[in-house]
Amino acid sequence: GESVGLHLPTLSVQEGDNSIINCAYSNSASDYFIWYKQESGKGPQFIIDIRSNMDKRQGQRVTVLLNKTVKHLSLQIAATQPGDSAVYFCAERWDSWGKLQFGAGTQVVVTP
Amino acid sequence: NAGVTQTPKFQVLKTGQSMTLQCAQDMNHEYMSWYRQDPGMGLRLIHYSVGAGITDQGEVPNGYNVSRSTTEDFPLRLLSAAPSQTSVYFCASSYTGGGGYTFGSGTRLTVV
Numbered sequence: 001g002e003s004v005g006l007h008l009p010t011l012s013v014q015e016g017d018n019s020i021i022n023c024a025y026s027n028s029a030s031d032y033f034i035w036y037k038q039e040s041g042k043g044p045q046f047i048i049d050i051r052s053n054m055d056k057r058q059g060q061r062v063t064v065l066l067n068k069t070v071k072h073l074s075l076q077i078a079a080t081q082p083g084d085s086a087v088y089f090c091a092e093r094w095d096s097w098g099k100l101q102f103g104a105g106t107q108v109v110v111t112p
Numbered sequence: 113n114a115g116v117t118q119t120p121k122f123q124v125l126k127t128g129q130s131m132t133l134q135c136a137q138d139m140n141h142e143y144m145s146w147y148r149q150d151p152g153m154g155l156r157l158i159h160y161s162v163g164a165g166i167t168d169q170g171e172v173p174n175g176y177n178v179s180r181s182t183t184e185d186f187p188l189r190l191l192s193a194a195p196s197q198t199s200v201y202f203c204a205s206s207y208t209g210g211g212g213y214t215f216g217s218g219t220r221l222t223v224v
Contacts, residue, residue: 034212043116043202043215044155089154098143098162098206099170100213102154 010107013084019077021106023090026071030092033066034100035075038087047075047088077108085110114138118203118216125193125223133188133219135203143206144186145170145213146178148199155202161186162208193223 013019025033031052036044050057050064050073057064063076073090087105119134137144142163147155147170157170159178167178175197177189186205190197200220204213 043204043217046212046214049212098145098208099157099160100145100204100206101157101171102147104154 009104010109012109012111013080015080015082015110015112017080019075019080019084019108021075021077021088021090021108023073023075023103024071025073025090025092025103027092027094027101028068028071030094032093033064033073034091034093035062035064036089036091036102037084038089038105040086044089080108080110082110082112084108116203116205116214116216118201118219120219121217122220123222125190125221127193127195127223129193131190131193133190133201133203133221135186135188135216136184137186137203137205137214138184139205139214140183141205141214142183142208143213144180145204146176146186146188147202147204148172148197149202149218150199158188158201190221195223197221198223 032049034049035047038044048059048064050066055066061078065074087107089102089105091100091102093100116137145160146158149155156172158176161167161180200218202218204215206213
């Protein structure tokens with residue numbers, strides 16, 4: 001069936017650099033695309049979302065880009081810090097039932 | 113404001129035993145969902161609910177039952193535990209609009 005997937009399982013980033021995490025999706029009917037951060041032993045934490053009729057949204061140190069033409073989603077983290085080390089999941093949501101489907105995740109490792 | 117509360121945090125079951133994982137939210141969210149997360153994997157949807165009295169199956173519903181008698185509570189029942197159900201279980205809730213779900217801290221279940 002249709003699914004959300006990620007290109008890279010592990011991303012190593014030097015502290016202070018920018019991080020880019022990519023995600024491919026296949027369901028054009030999704031209403032929202034969401035990024036979650038999960039630290040070891042904790043539940044996923046909402047980072048930022050973007051509605052399907054937008055192509056860019058910015059938060060604090062994070063930017064999400066949505067390219068519907070190629071069905072691609074990315075999360076950019078500016079000035080990556082050690083506290084950004086975690087697994088990052090993209091997810092897509094259908095409004096009518098609120099179903100949230102997750103991709104497999106990318107491990108981000110921030111090195112000093 | 114407690115958010116999403118899951119109990120217990122840890123549980124060991126013997127094969128064939130039944131149990132109920134509890135989930136409660138105090139944010140008056142209409143949508144609630146249960147996910148399981150296996151090691152190194154993403155989150156897979158078990159069951160979800162769009163309001164009291166309304167539930168539906170997700171990707172991996174076999175072996176699990178849910179009910180939603182109140183807005184606040186969404187318990188997950190394991191009917192006859194199997195080793196394949198060893199996993200971390202997350203409950204989440206959301207408003208009807210918007211992208212993000214709020215997750216609980218999880219229940220780590222081991223079936224021996």
